Amino acid sequence: MLVTVGGSEAIDIALRAMVDPGDEVLIPQPSYVSYEPCAVLAGAKPVIIELKHENQFRLTAQELEDAITDKTKILILPFPNNPTGAIMERKDLEAIAEVILKHDLFVLSDEIYAELCYTEKHVSIVNIDGMRERTILINGFSKSHAMTGWRLGYACGPKEIIEQMYKIHQFCIMCAPTTSQYAAIDALKNGDEDVQMMREAYNQRRRYLVHAFQEMKLECFEPFGAFYIFPCIREFGLTSDEFATRFLNEEKVAVVPGTAFGDCGEGFIRISYAYSLEKLKIAMEKLEHFINRLRAEK
Amino acid sequence: MREKILSIIEKNSRIDLRELAIILGEEETDIVNEMEQMEKEGVICGYHTLIDWEKTNVEKVSALIEVRVTPQRGHGFDSIAERIYKYPEVHAVYLISGGYDLLVSLEGKSLKEVSNFVSDKLSTLDTVLSTATHFILKKYKDHGTILDKKEVDERIQVTP
Numbered sequence: 001m002l003v004t005v006g007g008s009e010a011i012d013i014a015l016r017a018m019v020d021p022g023d024e025v026l027i028p029q030p031s032y033v034s035y036e037p038c039a040v041l042a043g044a045k046p047v048i049i050e051l052k053h054e055n056q057f058r059l060t061a062q063e064l065e066d067a068i069t070d071k072t073k074i075l076i077l078p079f080p081n082n083p084t085g086a087i088m089e090r091k092d093l094e095a096i097a098e099v100i101l102k103h104d105l106f107v108l109s110d111e112i113y114a115e116l117c118y119t120e121k122h123v124s125i126v127n128i129d130g131m132r133e134r135t136i137l138i139n140g141f142s143k144s145h146a147m148t149g150w151r152l153g154y155a156c157g158p159k160e161i162i163e164q165m166y167k168i169h170q171f172c173i174m175c176a177p178t179t180s181q182y183a184a185i186d187a188l189k190n191g192d193e194d195v196q197m198m199r200e201a202y203n204q205r206r207r208y209l210v211h212a213f214q215e216m217k218l219e220c221f222e223p224f225g226a227f228y229i230f231p232c233i234r235e236f237g238l239t240s241d242e243f244a245t246r247f248l249n250e251e252k253v254a255v256v257p258g259t260a261f262g263d264c265g266e267g268f269i270r271i272s273y274a275y276s277l278e279k280l281k282i283a284m285e286k287l288e289h290f291i292n293r294l295r296a297e298k
Numbered sequence: 299m300r301e302k303i304l305s306i307i308e309k310n311s312r313i314d315l316r317e318l319a320i321i322l323g324e325e326e327t328d329i330v331n332e333m334e335q336m337e338k339e340g341v342i343c344g345y346h347t348l349i350d351w352e353k354t355n356v357e358k359v360s361a362l363i364e365v366r367v368t369p370q371r372g373h374g375f376d377s378i379a380e381r382i383y384k385y386p387e388v389h390a391v392y393l394i395s396g397g398y399d400l401l402v403s404l405e406g407k408s409l410k411e412v413s414n415f416v417s418d419k420l421s422t423l424d425t426v427l428s429t430a431t432h433f434i435l436k437k438y439k440d441h442g443t444i445l446d447k448k449e450v451d452e453r454i455q456v457t458p
């Protein structure tokens with residue numbers, strides 16, 4: 001195990017430690033923005049797997065199988081997912097693990113939202129037989145404990161890989177901030193109740209947003225994890241970028257265009273519910289104005 | 299469901315019940331029934347409004363009064379507490395462990411009104427041995443809500 005400057009550093013140095021030039025790294029998208037550039041910086045070739053709305057944005061064994069070549073080395077597994085809020089249940093992971101074992105691949109499992117699962121407890125892929133030896137698991141305090149600015153994360157995995165990551169870590173930044181490490185120890189010892197409270201508060205906001213989109217008749221798949229919701233905006237005939245820009249200019253509300261998370265995010269926007277319910281209500285009123293106007297324009 | 303309803307309405311008793319049902323993922327009728335049941339059982343005792351009278355033109359004086367009493371055979375402190383809480387100007391009465399017995403919270407229009415209450419009504423009760431009156435000078439926080447809010451500059455001071 002290695003303590004890092006956020007999950008961000010762990011993603012970067014895990015890729016740098018593991019890939020050789022020309023190796024292929026499988027990246028399911030839409031997903032967090034740093035996987036693809038980090039893979040490129042490490043000299044690998046990113047290979048994108050487009051996750052499908054109709055599969056609830058889960059990764060299927062078939063999609064994985066189809067993307068594998070003899071150059072493939074690592075699968076990045078980004079669940080619970082930013083930006084879609086999708087999760088992978090045990091049965092989904094078992095199907096993935098089978099393909100991973102068959103092709104002798106590694107997994108970089110970014111489980112930074114593990115604590116934020118609303119329908120059932122999160123299952124890690126390392127709990128599937130044979131996966132612990134070939135998985136680098138990434139987690140941190142940014143999401144579970146809302147300690148984003150403290151910049152603290154960690155990576156767990158096979159000793160041989162962690163040792164190589166440790167070298168890069170030492171030469172780049174020496175160590176994760178010790179002030180934050182002391183804070184995190186306290187968070188682990190005494191923070192369970194707060195994590196539980198935050199999960200409940202996020203869940204309330206999640207239900208509120210799902211319901212608000214239903215009322216607005218905005219197509220949206222129900223997220224089960226993380227703190228994002230990813231409604232579809234195709235009906236308006238605007239790109240995600242145009243939608244987000246107009247919404248910002250006309251209603252002064254910022255959302256992230258789905259394309260920030262990969263080309264296949266086109267037609268979606270990401271809304272974060274890390275903000276208070278009061279603020280979300282105002283945002284939803286504005287969104288309703290906005291889409292009513294767009295519908296009237298058509 | 300009970301605890302979840304309570305933890306929300308404890309801070310916001312005016313929440314729309316439909317909205318409460320949505321955020322808790324329950325049916326609105328179930329929420330309404332549960333609230334009625336809790337009212338009946340006396341779990342929910344009232345829906346009050348927290349007012350900072352300082353910001354109005356109404357003059358009010360609040361005091362906390364420590365009262366030492368002689369407990370009565372067979373009734374302990376209950377009957378004396380009841381005699382005190384029946385006065386409408388009394389806000390709250392607590393039985394307290396430690397140096398004195400009852401803590402009485404009182405609200406009046408003026409210092410004089412409060413001191414009259416203490417001298418005429420409270421200290422004259424048979425079982426009351428002594429009183430100590432503390433006038434409240436400023437309320438910083440009440441019922442979990444900060445009254446003395448400071449202006450904060452919401453602009454972020456560091457680069458994220």
Ligand SMILES: Cc1ncc(COP(=O)(O)O)c(C=O)c1O
Pocket residue numbers: 005006007008009032078081082110112140141142148151152153
């Ligand atoms: C999926 C995912 N992984 C990693 C990170 C990076 O988090 P940090 O570096 O703060 O631990 C984020 C932050 O948004 C994220 O959404």
